[in-house]
Amino acid sequence: MNDKYIVYFISKTKKKMNNFIEGKLKEKALDDLVPSYGNILTVLYDNDGKLSMKEIGQLIGKDKSTITALVNKLSKLGYVKKEKGKEDKRVTYVKITEKGKDIEDKFNDISKEVYSRAYKNFSKEEKEVLLRLLKKLNNNFDLD
Amino acid sequence: MNDKYIVYFISKTKKKMNNFIEGKLKEKALDDLVPSYGNILTVLYDNDGKLSMKEIGQLIGKDKSTITALVNKLSKLGYVKKEKGKEDKRVTYVKITEKGKDIEDKFNDISKEVYSRAYKNFSKEEKEVLLRLLKKLNNNFDLD
DNA sequence: AAAATATAGTTTTAGGTCAAACTATATCAT
DNA sequence: ATGATATAGTTTGACCTAAAACTATATTTT
Numbered sequence: 001m002n003d004k005y006i007v008y009f010i011s012k013t014k015k016k017m018n019n020f021i022e023g024k025l026k027e028k029a030l031d032d033l034v035p036s037y038g039n040i041l042t043v044l045y046d047n048d049g050k051l052s053m054k055e056i057g058q059l060i061g062k063d064k065s066t067i068t069a070l071v072n073k074l075s076k077l078g079y080v081k082k083e084k085g086k087e088d089k090r091v092t093y094v095k096i097t098e099k100g101k102d103i104e105d106k107f108n109d110i111s112k113e114v115y116s117r118a119y120k121n122f123s124k125e126e127k128e129v130l131l132r133l134l135k136k137l138n139n140n141f142d143l144d
Numbered sequence: 145m146n147d148k149y150i151v152y153f154i155s156k157t158k159k160k161m162n163n164f165i166e167g168k169l170k171e172k173a174l175d176d177l178v179p180s181y182g183n184i185l186t187v188l189y190d191n192d193g194k195l196s197m198k199e200i201g202q203l204i205g206k207d208k209s210t211i212t213a214l215v216n217k218l219s220k221l222g223y224v225k226k227e228k229g230k231e232d233k234r235v236t237y238v239k240i241t242e243k244g245k246d247i248e249d250k251f252n253d254i255s256k257e258v259y260s261r262a263y264k265n266f267s268k269e270e271k272e273v274l275l276r277l278l279k280k281l282n283n284n285f286d287l288d
Numbered sequence: 289a290a291a292a293t294a295t296a297g298t299t300t301t302a303g304g305t306c307a308a309a310c311t312a313t314a315t316c317a318t
Numbered sequence: 319a320t321g322a323t324a325t326a327g328t329t330t331g332a333c334c335t336a337a338a339a340c341t342a343t344a345t346t347t348t
Contacts, residue, residue: 016285090326120284130277134153140264141160234296
């Protein structure tokens with residue numbers, strides 16, 4: 001087993017996690033949603049149902065133009081709505097709708113399923129080590 | 145630090161690795177290439193410069209239609225050429241060209257830079273643990 | 289041997305993602 | 319205060335990726 005597999009495994013794992021989440025969304029009849037939309041709903045749930053476009057981008061780590069595309073889609077589907085800021089008119093706030101709130105439980109279930117699948121057969125210690133080393137790996141690519 | 149960050153970190157790390165490789169490709173004046181093309185060249189270098197489309201797909205973990213697109217691009221750029229199989233006419237072989245061979249050294253350099261950056265400040269033991277746990281994580285998403 | 293099935297690859301179509309150029313608004317410098 | 323700069327978002331265009339439908343060839347079944 002060679003060092004070079006790190007890139008391969010990261011990439012492969014990411015794809016598998018995504019596929020897993022997609023499958024769960026289908027199971028729960030949320031088939032108009034895909035994982036990236038889920039990310040946005042999740043950060044909204046975690047932040048009183050309201051965030052600016054920029055904040056969403058920072059929280060889910062995607063480019064602002066991507067956020068525009070995703071939020072517009074989510075808005076068209078009725079899960080969120082956009083609202084111009086009153087103090088600062090450059091800002092656009094994204095607010096969760098009733099329809100969006102209605103599926104929060106399903107999302108939490110999926111989250112739990114993802115993490116329990118991910119950490120199957122992991123001891124508490126292994127979980128901590130993996131997360132610590134992964135964070136370190138991630139930080140290594142920040143230098144200059 | 146919460147369990148749920150595992151998905152975020154995997155995803156973030158993947159993107160950063162990709163950006164890093166892209167930067168290196170630009171540095172070395174290989175700006176007509178992007179990381180996914182690099183993967184194909186790398187597996188060709190590792191396999192006597194000749195593989196079928198299907199084998200490439202299995203080795204780099206991408207769908208066959210993606211392989212068609214990438215190999216066609218690489219072929220248009222002159223780094224590889226396609227050749228119909230003689231025994232089995234369904235098979236298409238991809239062979240590396242002289243131009244493709246010429247940049248092998250640069251690729252190996254980039255590989256080394258990626259791994260040494262990834263494992264900066266990692267002890268030998270930490271490397272092994274990370275790879276082992278990552279592999280386990282990856283396998284967990286295979287179950288049924 | 290003919291029909292059914294499997295396999296390799298391509299085409300089509302669609303979606304996520306980002307960089308760059310752009311618009312609108314806000315803040316800063318002088 | 320006004321011109322320069324910064325910031326929030328959008329638009330456009332490009333690329334990677336994959337699913338589904340399709341073509342061509344090979345293998346298996348009967």
